[in-house]
Amino acid sequence: MYSEKVMDHFMHPRNVGEVENANGIGTVGNATCGDIMKMYLRIENDVIEEVSFKTFGCGAAIATSSMATEMIKGRTVKDALNLTNKAVMEALDGLPPVKVHCSVLAEQAVKAALSDYYTKQGIDPLPIVGPVMNDVHEHDNLGE
Amino acid sequence: MGIKERKMSKIIYADNAATTPVSPQVLQEMLPYFTENYGNASTVYSVGRGNRSAIAKARKQVADAIGAVDSEIYFTAGGSESDNWAVKGVAKKQAEKGKKHLITTKIEHHAILHTMEALEKEGFEVTYLPVDSCGLVTPQQVEAAIRPDTALVSVMYANNEIGTIEPIGEIGEVCRRHGVIFHTDAVQAVGSVEINVKEQNIDLLSMSGHKFNAPKGIGALYIRKGIQLINLIDGGSQEKGKRAGTENVPGIVGLGKAIELATSDIPAKAEKLKEMRDIVIRKALSLPKSRLNGHPENRLPGNANFCFEGIEGEGMLLKLDGLGICAASGSACTSASLDPSHVLLAIGLPHEIAHGSLRITFSDANTTEEAEFIGDRIIQVVTELRKMSPVWED
Numbered sequence: 037m038y039s040e041k042v043m044d045h046f047m048h049p050r051n052v053g054e055v056e057n058a059n060g061i062g063t064v065g066n067a068t069c070g071d072i073m074k075m076y077l078r079i080e081n082d083v084i085e086e087v088s089f090k091t092f093g094c095g096a097a098i099a100t101s102s103m104a105t106e107m108i109k110g111r112t113v114k115d116a117l118n119l120t121n122k123a124v125m126e127a128l129d130g131l132p133p134v135k136v137h138c139s140v141l142a143e144q145a146v147k148a149a150l151s152d153y154y155t156k157q158g159i160d161p162l163p164i165v166g167p168v169m170n171d172v173h174e175h176d177n178l179g180e
Numbered sequence: 181m182g183i184k185e186r187k188m189s190k191i192i193y194a195d196n197a198a199t200t201p202v203s204p205q206v207l208q209e210m211l212p213y214f215t216e217n218y219g220n221a222s223t224v225y226s227v228g229r230g231n232r233s234a235i236a237k238a239r240k241q242v243a244d245a246i247g248a249v250d251s252e253i254y255f256t257a258g259g260s261e262s263d264n265w266a267v268k269g270v271a272k273k274q275a276e277k278g279k280k281h282l283i284t285t286k287i288e289h290h291a292i293l294h295t296m297e298a299l300e301k302e303g304f305e306v307t308y309l310p311v312d313s314c315g316l317v318t319p320q321q322v323e324a325a326i327r328p329d330t331a332l333v334s335v336m337y338a339n340n341e342i343g344t345i346e347p348i349g350e351i352g353e354v355c356r357r358h359g360v361i362f363h364t365d366a367v368q369a370v371g372s373v374e375i376n377v378k379e380q381n382i383d384l385l386s387m388s389g390h391k392f393n394a395p396k397g398i399g400a401l402y403i404r405k406g407i408q409l410i411n412l413i414d415g416g417s418q419e420k421g422k423r424a425g426t427e428n429v430p431g432i433v434g435l436g437k438a439i440e441l442a443t444s445d446i447p448a449k450a451e452k453l454k455e456m457r458d459i460v461i462r463k464a465l466s467l468p469k470s471r472l473n474g475h476p477e478n479r480l481p482g483n484a485n486f487c488f489e490g491i492e493g494e495g496m497l498l499k500l501d502g503l504g505i506c507a508a509s510g511s512a513c514t515s516a517s518l519d520p521s522h523v524l525l526a527i528g529l530p531h532e533i534a535h536g537s538l539r540i541t542f543s544d545a546n547t548t549e550e551a552e553f554i555g556d557r558i559i560q561v562v563t564e565l566r567k568m569s570p571v572w573e574d
Contacts, residue, residue, distance in 0.1 A: 043498075067531070089568075095498045
């Protein structure tokens with residue numbers, strides 16, 4: 037059901053964890069629906085110097101998170117803003133139709149982290165990043 | 181990479197509630213009926229002659245396995261057909277007498293639930309009994325739901341996901357006392373628990389061959405003598421005119437042999453299965469924020485079903501598959517729907533926990549060594565996934 041690239045990124049996800057001194061953190065999704073992505077960015081001089089993620093979700097959710105971080109690492113903020121779910125899907129050699137929403141979530145997670153970055157800089161993110169499908173409910177108390 | 185990792189170890193099949201392989205002994209019994217004794221069982225010439233007696237033998241094997249009389253066994257194409265026939269057949273027959281109320285539970289297999297929903301669209305009224313946190317429904321609940329116009333009570337013998345065994349004998353007694361027809365979907369129970377339809381006051385019972393090493397596409401419905409129901413499949417006079425269609429002779433022969441083998445020594449088999457099940461349960465529950473779903477004691481001997489907080493089921497299945505273990509999950513991501521299993525929701529689990537479910541189901545082809553291996557790999561996989569989960573903190 038999954039391409040080899042999806043399986044590779046699921047079994048060996050890149051950039052997992054939390055970036056120390058991250059200056060842009062975004063979370064999208066909700067546990068009720070079974071997907072939460074949290075993206076960490078450290079941006080310096082408009083370049084994404086470090087990126088990492090943590091994801092609660094299925095194989096496709098983890099693989100799209102991993103691929104999205106690979107696609108924006110070392111790139112400019114402008115490049116990251118232009119990342120689309122379609123590009124993430126293509127880089128993974130496609131996703132089953134019921135998993136397309138995972139790639140949307142990955143795109144939104146990057147946008148949510150960039151919004152947080154701009155907000156922390158005192159800049160209104162809305163004109164730059166646009167609206168984020170930030171469907172985050174307060175489920176972060178699930179763990180210990 | 182997944183493929184490479186899979187090659188490092190042999191495949192351990194631990195999804196026996198989904199289906200089982202045809203056993204070599206069963207296959208041997210079936211083989212002559214494909215190419216040699218291929219004749220239609222209704223004919224008189226030599227290539228069909230032995231087939232009627234082969235069907236009769238299988239009918240006796242099935243009847244003996246559940247304490248029925250052979251004339252009460254009807255062969256079908258599987259569990260779903262048996263369930264559809266029992267529920268629709270009885271409901272529509274009873275409706276002739278003005279009885280249009282049906283009672284079932286919220287944790288039935290979709291073969292029952294969707295059949296009930298279809299009948300609701302035709303004007304039947306259905307009571308869906310809730311279950312407790314272990315998945316149990318009580319005879320008292322059934323009794324309280326029975327009305328003068330109740331046509332049928334249908335309660336599954338054992339749940340396919342969480343393994344809980346319902347108090348079938350007690351529910352049968354209640355139904356008999358009130359003169360209400362009682363059907364049980366025993367697809368998961370046959371071969372795992374001892375069943376006696378007479379002692380347990382069961383009027384109809386569904387079974388499916390592929391759950392106990394017969395092939396897919398063959399099942400049976402036990403219909404107690406005197407119970408009336410309308411046909412689901414009209415046509416020729418096979419199965420005493422109640423279920424048309426040229427007999428699936430190889431399948432029927434396979435079902436007979438398989439049920440004989442599966443029920444020959446249930447206590448010994450159950451002991452072996454419980455040992456494996458309990459190894460996995462002990463290991464899995466050593467993880468924090470993990471829970472066993474289903475009843476701790478009244479559960480199928482080969483069934484273990486867990487929820488692990490902070491992670492999602494499909495990821496577990498993929499990682500276990502990479503390690504050579506075939507398992508199942510009730511998470512939404514293993515289906516096309518957004519909702520996790522209706523059974524896990526019915527026992528009161530919130531969505532976010534129900535998403536993290538894992539089902540391991542053993543057969544007597546598994547070993548305790550495999551159970552140890554599975555238990556250790558579950559710990560490994562859950563720990564790995566929790567490390568990358570934003571809702572998990574150590």
